[in-house]
Structures are given as C-alpha cells and as structure tokens.
Amino acid sequence: MRLSEFRLAVVEAFGDAYAPTLCKQLALTTLDSLTANEALERGVAPRDVWHALCDQMDVAPAVRSGVDVKRLIPPRR
Helix, strand or coil, X not given: CCHHHHHHHHHHHHCCCHHHXXXXXXXXXXXXXXXXXXXXXXXXXXXXXXXXXXXXXXXXXXXXXXXXXXXXXXXXX
C-alpha cells in the first residue's frame, strides 16, 4: 500500500471532513499511541497504519478491504 492509497482509503472510509482529523488527532494504541500522521512520518508502513486505524475505529471488514475491488487493501502482515 502506498501513502496515496492510504490517504484515499481513509477518505473513502471516513469522509473528506473527518479523515484528516482522525489522522491528525486519534492516538492509535497499537502503534504506541502515535497518530496516523506521526506513525507515517516515523516510517511505519501505510498498510500497518491503515489496519491500526481500522482496529481502533472498529471498521467493518467490507470497508477495511477497500471500496474499489480493483484496488484492494493488502491484508495484515
């Protein structure tokens, strides 16, 4: 998963208005309480940040895997 794909997935899952706020303010407990933006800046793979965000927000599996079937989100490592 590329960073651009991560950003698009977050917008698709949470909406244009809420996605940036989540990435900036939500502390992800499985990533040492870093926000998504902080984790990405520190080199955490976008796929791992995506799954941590989905876990924290209890995102449904259908949404977690991606809206566009041609561009499915990679599974956890």
